[in-house]
Amino acid sequence: MPEIRVENLTKKFKDVVAVDDLTFSFPEGQVTCLLGPSGCGKTTLLRMIAGLEPPTSGSINFGKIDLTQLATRKRNIGMVFQYPVVYRGISVYKNIELPLLRRKIPEKERRQRIEEVLELLNLQDQATKDSSQLDNVSRQKVSVARAISYRPDIILFDEPMTNIDANSKVQFSHFFKELSKKLNQVIVYVTHDQTEAMTLADQIALMEDGRIVQCNEPRTLYNEPEEVFGGWFLGNPGMNFVDARCEQTAGNDLLISSFLKSPLSISTHGLDREVTIGIRPEHIKVSETIFSNAVSAKVKRKSITVGGQFLFVFEVDEVEVKAKVSHPSNELMTAPSVWVEFPVERIVLFNQNQKRVHADLTYVRK
């Protein structure tokens, strides 16, 4: 199966390393989202695949073809940018025809391909319209049509929803999901918006400082961050991080923290002495009455957040933690201090180098 494979790919702009010795594969028939904060290197990586930016070192292959030195026009790539590339003053049909004319595709086949694409994108009714009459979503759809009409092997999307308002984003996302199911090319989609990535991707490659930190299908990426960065970057707010201590004993190693009622036994050995506990705000259990394994916490403040949930900020030993609570009781809303538990199955452990440690945690039986 043809895939895009980049090996030891590096791009430097003077002293700044934008993409750092990256080795990675983009599979065919899947949407791979490059997600990360601004300056993480995602757009540079995309531009190198497109041939718009020459790599400093390393290689880019599509199946058996070496693309590294190949000119953009010889790469058979379709690209959709932040701004729709649509010519005003000519019809939607003509707009889609232009890239085919440039490739000298004979008239009969041209017509057939345009009909195909119009149907695929549900644009049949718009074909004869002048493209200046289109709204933003339809214009971006026409850009997509132009990018796929000549049957590229690879389709690249560079933040295509940047200039689409919040309401129309829902429309474009719906369109993209429907379309991507029908395409079997390599699709690479760059975004800084985690919701967009989580919603549209088959797999997300999370980037930071020129490298891919982790690549998984969206739910795994969210639930199982391999580094502190992933836990922090995904989620609103991101994961809570609290310091913990790892103590070696004769039997098994113990995890100790003021957020844990009693020490937890750790299934693996050799952890750093100082480790970090990560837990997502929606995974913390909160109650106004005491329950097993809960510790007492002081409520600092609470506010309404997404979907009318309450975001509680509370404190244990001067460390603040955020928890999301749906439908809190009146008693919980007025309690000055509450009981909180980090359920062991929800705790994610990180070593001092901010990398995840996979370990089973259990309460030590007294």
Place this chain on the structure above:
Amino acid sequence: MDTVVEFKGVAKQYGNLPVLEDINLSVGQDDFMVIYGLPSSGKTVLLRLLMGLEDPDAGDIILRGENVHHMPPKIRNIGYVPQDFALIPHKTIYENIAYPLRLMKKSTLEIKPVVERAASMLSIEALLDKLPTQLSGGQKQRVAVARGIVKETQIYLFDDPLAGLDFKLREKLIDDLRRLQEDLTVCFIYASSDPIESLTLAARIAVLHEKTIREIGDPQSIYLHPHHLSTIDILGFPRANLLDGRVFRKASEIWCQTNFLEFPIAMDAEASAFENPLDVTVAVRPESIQKAFDRDGKSLTADIYLREDLGAEEIIYLNIQDSSLTMVNSSSQNGHYDVGDQISICMNTASIFVFEKETGIRIGRGVDNFNA
């Protein structure tokens, strides 16, 4: 709490275009007042009127007990943080922060400790010798906030300072701003177009919609008990579902009907008399819609148009009998459904609010425990 800022019947128009009408607002000395409204709803104009950069066409603005009509901006003594940083490119960060004090002709000796204190409050001490071009977006915004708070005053205005910054940065700066206001114990008037930012920061929110302030209150009470349609319409993420409906008498009860719902309502005390039937707008928050397990046969069937994954929550856009509905599911169990699937939904009518269509004023809500 002493009032430091008061708008009384203030109106402003540009040419024939009214931007603000009958603005009434009073803000206390250690209040954190968020003026919340959609983009281009007049928030900036309201702040500019207070600073004296624009004159109102009608009404009065009272600042620290004094009517400021014709008072020049420079003696109003108000701190200001604009939306677009507006840093001076060829001056160091130190000089950028010191700028408002230089304008006030303060001596270098007076300026130094004030700049250093502001820099330390925003953790940007290390940046003071740099130029704006060497800073990231978040750092620039911190500098803009530091510059906004160097003036010795009790009133600070913020014009949507986090709009345009990326998501993770906003999360951090929201925490910083809230802490800053607590430390300074002064009056913050903060324009925002982000509902969650507003609900997180504000001690009180003024909902500015369609040229006027529709409702003022603490975040929790106006979110949970909105009295104006504008509040439930725009204050919340995702935005509430609005449906056309009508209210009519049915025997001794009062009922409300939309194209797919019919339920009895409890009228608000002050709204007991009404024309029969009355055109209304029915508002349902996305979190008030749940997946149904279809035990009593009262659930509705809807088609999934899109499912957005926020990590902790999912927003599901539904089509139901020619209407679109948005629901949000915050249980940690995410669904295994996708575009094109069908699901059953239900809603507790007690969480449905009914507003008079013409005025937007609330007239009642669904009665409890009647599953529509």
